[in-house]
Amino acid sequence: MIKAATEVPILKRTPLFDLHKESNARMMGFGGWEMPVQYAGITVEHQAVRQRAGMFDISHMGKFAVRSNNLIEQLQSLVPSDLSRLQPGAARYTVLLNEQAGILDDIIFYYQGQDAESQERGLMIVNASTTAKDKAWLLGHLDTTQVELQDLSTAKALIAFQGPQVVAQLQTLTPDDLAQIKPFGHRAGTILDQPAWFARTGYTGEDGFEVMVEPEVGRQLWRSLLELGVTPCGLGARDTLRLEAAMALYGQDIDETTTPLEAGLGWVVHLDKGNFVGRAVLEHQLQMGVTRKLVGLQMQGRNIARHGYPVLFAGQPVGVVTSGTLAPTIGRAISLAYVPVQFAQPGQALEVEIRGKPYPALVVQRPFYRRPSKLVS
DSSP: OOOOOOOOOOOBOOTTHHHHHHTTOEEEEETTEEEEEESSOHHHHHHHHHHSOEEEEOTTSEEEEEEETTHHHHHHTTSSSOGGGOOTTEEEEEEEEOTTOOEEEEEEEEEEEEOTTSOEEEEEEEOGGGHHHHHHHHHHHSOTTTOEEEEOTTTSEEEEEESTTHHHHHHTTOSSOGGGSOTTBEEEEEETTEEEEEEOOOSSSSOEEEEEEOHHHHHHHHHHHHHTTOEEEOHHHHHHHHHHTTOOOBTTTBOTTOOTTTTTOGGGOOTTSOOOTTHHHHHHHHHHOOSEEEEEEEESSSOOOOTTOEEEETTEEEEEEEEEEEETTTTEEEEEEEEEGGGOSTTOEEEEEETTEEEEEEEEOSOSOOOOSSOOO
16 A cells, blocks of 8 residues: 655745855754754854854744733733733733643733824734744634734744843944843834834843844844854754753743643742633642642763653652753753652752663752843943
């Protein structure tokens, strides 16, 4: 019997795809997109961000512009965070939850305030792999007679500029005073004489900006920053950077089976607000306590604990690694893992099974790396 050929999914490409190829980037599929995993090398790109400046094409991320005369009120019941505390020009990291308080996605909501028609506006940036799911979920839970959701996911370029020298370099291309934008702040402005949106956010543990522009402006901006010496970086360095900063990766460290309290994201949960999806489960967990927690592990040698590796205590499996790498900045093998709460305290000795053999590991404080507190602008 002849089997039908398996259809290979067609990967989407960002507006910067050709520029990545020109820079000899190694490409890979990620979240339905063909993305650069590395250029000069993961370690080189990682250190460029920690020491100087690096840039990432994150145009694959989902981008939803939302608008309503009661936008904050509409969104309050969909997230555990109190969005009513936000002022225009401020943003909040939060999560979308199912009824079991499992994380559907982690997002950043940027509140833009009221427009000329007294409509509240905001922007949601969501993960690439969950964009379609998130959009369907939002449309199914929002009152669409009152809320307008515009999907900008493929219509805009989004570039992240991260590192201690980024602000000074980016400032040469815009008349807007970037130093006036505080962490998790955002504003509309211009860059290369074209409209742009700036947000002082990122996924690396460093200071920096995420800039959203029209696709052709994004291409010009990428070229301009290359000329200024900013290092292009791929998904590989993005992963090692975010892991050193102990930032969760959706689909690995958090998903629909993990709650914010289990994942160490209790700070996004505000029970002093009204009702929201998943509230009852989180209230129960706060009252009774969670049974497992996401912890940081540091291997006691250079063996790397990868995603899915068993975590052991006294030779018996007690947990599982969700992410792991050899951290370039600190020179140690680090990982995130879920373990029972009785093994979650820093200093707890555990083991990780790697290729059938146990290797010693220690529970440590997160994050593994923290940048100097002073922002360089």
